[in-house]
Each structure stands twice: as structure tokens, then as C-alpha cells.
Amino acid sequence: MKHISHMIAATLAGTMLAGTAYAQETITINIGSSHPVQNIWAYAMKNSFQPEVDRLLEEAGGNYKVEWVESYGGTLYRFTDTRAAVSDGIVDIGMVGTVWEGSAMPLQNVTYFTPFATSDHEMLIEIFDKLTAELPELRDSWEGENMVHLSSLITDSYDVYANFEINALSDMANRRINAPGTSANWLQQTGATPVDGALTTYYTDIQTGVSEGALSFASGILPTRVYEVAPNLTRVGIGAMYFGGIAANKDFFDSQPEEVQNAILEAGKATSLAHGAYVTEQANTAIEKMEAEGLVISELPEEEKRKWVESLPNVVGPWLEANGEAAQTVLKAYFAELRERGVTPLRDWDEGL
Template identity: 30%
Template sequence: MTIKKLLQKKAIVITMASLISLPAVATETIKAVVIDGYPAKSMWVDEFSNFFIPEVNERLAKTNNYKIDWQESYGGTIVKPKGVLDGIKLGLGDIGIVTTIFHNSKLPSQSLAGVTPFISADARVVAKAIDEITKEFPTMEKEFARQKQVYLATGVVLDTYQIFSKERIESIKDLEGSKVAGAGIILRYLDGIENAAGVRGGLTDFYNMVSTGLVDHAMLWPEAAETFKIAEVAPFMLKADFGAVNTKTVTTNSRFWKKLPSEVKQVIQEVAIEYRDHVANIAMNRAKKSLDAYIAAGGTVVTMSQEARKEWADSMPDLAAEWAEGLDKKGEPGTEMLRAYMAKLKAAGFTPTRDWTAGLK
């Protein structure tokens, strides 16, 4: 063997030895506390555990640069349903699902779908439209920023609100003088009904509120009615089809988000949008099944006539104009947001029972 070849062989051996001696790049572990006050059996919570988290893990595993140590706390372990917003703000949770319907004063722009009832009972269309509005106008993200949070994606977990009752009802006349359980802006749907009173509560409260006689009716959706066995206490459902409403938003604590590597941020943002569409699809897929389950459990469905729906819509105050004007006065583009949202739903093929832009100035 020539001296040249000996030197080449020696160089190769030295190079390989040095590569073998290099330490492997360690995967960085990031701890993330996930919170929601609702129980793990709630659809959106269950899907966060079984869709969102595995999807993030799988994508991070492709590079193996980072992995997340998820610590899930649901069902009041850290916060109650109404406490998620403050819990993430205070750092009790790093990421969570805020039920926005409880926070009309702090998150007024989140009521956009709620103030425009009787249009679309398609969770997928409403979720996409709300997220588009969020990107086109800064208002929603700014509201969460004031709560020390980063907005990731909206969540529409229901096809449409309905009325569940102890006794059969068919129109707003049957609701006169009664008490109705509900949450947030949805209770304003009762404002035009004589002596009807809204009583605030959450999904976990409705069963007892009806069974004890605190209320006569509850406003929720069939999938939730199945989950919380509402047919046992409210065996009549008025199919009013108020429409899908964005009631959930996935957010992260701002300080937690700022510390995350860019790769992790990108993955979480991508999966949040997919989670939005995934949950909306489940809401739609479960709608018929849940209605069948309600009937099988002893429930009776009463379909509201189109005339009665229009009567109800026209009886309401101009919720949308009030909402838009309230934001306009704060220097936010409320009127523009409302017009844009309505245009998106119309473009998707939905005809409003009431034109909520008619009262705009």
C-alpha cells in the first residue's frame, strides 16, 4: 500500500471516529398545561385530547427537535367553565379553550355570530367566516391580547341552538311569562317576548335548573342535550334553528407563546385551524345522531314554522346594529365586520330570516 493510500485511510478513520464521538442533539421538552373548566367528556375537550394533542405531537416528531409534555386539567381541576379566560391570563394554564359566550364585556367582538341569529345552522361555514373576520380585522386578536393571550382559532361546537322544555311549545307566545336558562348574548333572544326572563347558567347547570323548577326551558343544542341527558328533565325540543354560534376559542398565554420556538408555534397554529374544522365537522356529523338519541331517550321534537321563526326574529331588538355601534364607538370597525360577516354567509348560500344589516347607519 502506498504512503498516499495509507494517509487517505487514516484520514477516513479519524473522520468517522470524530463523528461517532459527537453527542446526539437532544430533543427539547416543553411543558404545557392545558385547561378547560368543562369535563373531559365534552366534545371539544375530548377532541382536544384525542385530535389536537396527537396531531401536534406527530408533527413535532418529524424533526424530533421538540416535544411537548402535556398536562391536561379539565372539569374544574384548575378552573371552572367561566374561569378559563382569567386562568390563562394569570398563567394557571398555558393553553386552553375559552368559552367566549361568558365574556361579552371583555370579548365583545366574539358575539358576532350570536347577534345574527336565524341565518346558518352550519358550524363549518360559521367557524371559517369568524376566523376570516379575525384575520381581516384586528379587533378580535386585540381583545385577547388585552387578556394577555394569543388567539389561535375559533371553535363552533354546535350546529344550532334549540329550546328544550318541560312542556310542548310551538311559538314565542308559549314562552311568555316563562324562565329560560341560557348563556351570554343568546339570552337576548328573549327580549321581545312578553315577561320572558333569561336565567344565566352553563351546560353543567341546565339539568338541575330545569329539574328543580328554577327554569321552564333551556337553550342549548342536541349534542349537548345528549351528553347531559336533558331529555330526562326536558322532554320537548322546539326546533327553532337559531343557528351556529362561535362559543369557543383556543388561546395561549402570551408569555408562554413568546418563549416557544418558531417551529413549535407554526405547528400549533396549523393544528389549531385543523382542530377548528375538525370540531365543526363533528358538530355537524353528530347533529342528526344526537337528535335521534334525544328522541330515543323519550324526547319529542316540535318543528317551528317559518312564519313563527320570522315572528321571533322580528320581535328581537336590533342586536346586530347595537353590537356594531358599540364597537364603532370604541374605535373598532364593528359595522364593517358585521357587513363582511353577513356577506360571507350569503356567499355561502344562506338567506337570513332577518337582514341584520338593515339597521346599520
């Protein structure tokens, strides 16, 4: 009898130990964006970041499991509120479009003030992940907004989609082109008139004559079907742009166990790579599909492209003046990284710094 009671006690102890070994804490993470998951930026969060966090936590021993509460497609906030949504903790992790945050986060917009630098969006991700980690000017501007930068988001190269042919820079004269925000600078001295708008308005704008084309990128033009009303794509190589990042609310991040923090940070790095590859795939597929449906693609002659670049005023000047030494540091570091990778920007926007 005594032997049996010892066996029972041993079995119970083993069961309790096993229960302790496999105890798993559930962490709830609210994740969201102003854009639907079909969008190249939100896609990176849903299809790369989330599964990678899950995988890393499982690989680390399964001590923590994430319960994801998803709010994609603008269900909680609009594109104008992405910074505030993450900063204020409306979501724990979200897409932050620094392109819309020229006042609060101006340094992140350096690519929009230095057009014709590079069309290699995968390289751009690599550069900005590196610069955000190494430059206090960039890193601190995220932390100053109560956010932790996790992964860089970009666009593929901007070109001109229009309902007319462009064989020379002079063909742009007296044309109305959708070029919202900072991108309006890229049309200075071309003779074209910039018209405000967004990917969601370009189709109607061109169809109704408000504009005659748009400065945009292939992965954005295909899903909005803008090529139906702007069937001429002229490749001009304005370049890929750093759009913003995936970020965590700093209060939320700091409250997490180290194992969860590490998984979030590592998933961010993996998402950068996956996002770059996905955008490449989407941009190439978009061109193929649009061309099959009638898009006519041409290349602006090199001498005409040179005219465009050289005719631009010093569009980076006001940005540098407004943001002081920090902006100079970011610009010099960005162009140094480009040149280190063998890129020769069509204009030396950092000249004289």
C-alpha cells in the same frame, strides 16, 4: 495498531455525530380548560390539537418533543376564568370562552347578538378563523389580552328543549325558559321569561319548576340528560354560535423556537376542521340517542319562526353602540362572509351600516 486507533476514533466520531443528529429538545406545554375532555370544546384540545402538534413536530424532523402537562376539567380554574388563565400564563394553551368575556372581549360575541343567522356550525368555524386572521379588530383583541388565537370553537344550533309542546309562538307566553347571559335577548317579545342558568343547572331547574325549558344545543343537552325532564325539542333555528377559541399565552408562544410556533399554529387550523366534524357527529348522534329515549322532535312552522324573528327588538343595537366602529366592522364582515357562502340570514342585523 495505528489502523485500529483510527477505526476507534472514526467510530466515536460517528457516534457523536449520530447523537447530535438525533438530539431532541423537550418542550413542556401546560394545557388546560375549565371543562372536562368529554365536552366538545375540551375534546378538540385533547384529541385533535395535542396529537396534531406531536405529529407536525415529528414530521418536521423530530428536533422537538412536547411533554404535555394536562389540567382539564376545571382542576386549575373555573369557566369564568378562562381568559385570565391563558392571559396570565396559568396555562400555556387553553380554551377561552369569549362568551363569558363580554366586557374584556366583546367583539367575539357578535353571533350572540345576531340570532337566526346560520345553523351551519362548520361554516361558522371557517368564517371566524378567517375573520380572526384578517380583521385587526378581532386579532388585536386577542393580542391585547396577551393571547394568540389558534382555533375557533363553536356550538351546534340552539333550539328549545321544554316540558311542553310549542306549535306556535304564542305557546311560549308566560313560560319560564333557561336562557343565560346574552341568549336572554332571544326571548324578548316572545312572552317567555328568561331564567339564568347553565347546562349544569338546567336539569334541576326544570325538574323543580324553576324553569320549564331551556334554549340549548343537542351536543350539550345529551350528556347532561336534560331531555329526561324536557322531552320536547322544538327546532327553531336560533343558530350556531361562535363560543370562543383555543389560545396560547403570547409570552409563552413568543419564547418558543420557530419550528414549535409553526406546529402550534398549523395544529390550530387542523383542530378547527376536526372540531367542526366532531360537533356534527356529536349533534347527530345526540339527536338519535335522545329520540330513541323518548325525545319528541318537532319543527316550529315557518310563519311562526318568522313572527319570532320579526318581533325581536334590535338586540344588536346596544352592542354596536357600546363597541363603536370596531363592532360595525366585525358585524359587516361577518354578514358579508355569510352571504358570500350563500346564506340568507332570517334578519339583516347589519342593515343600515
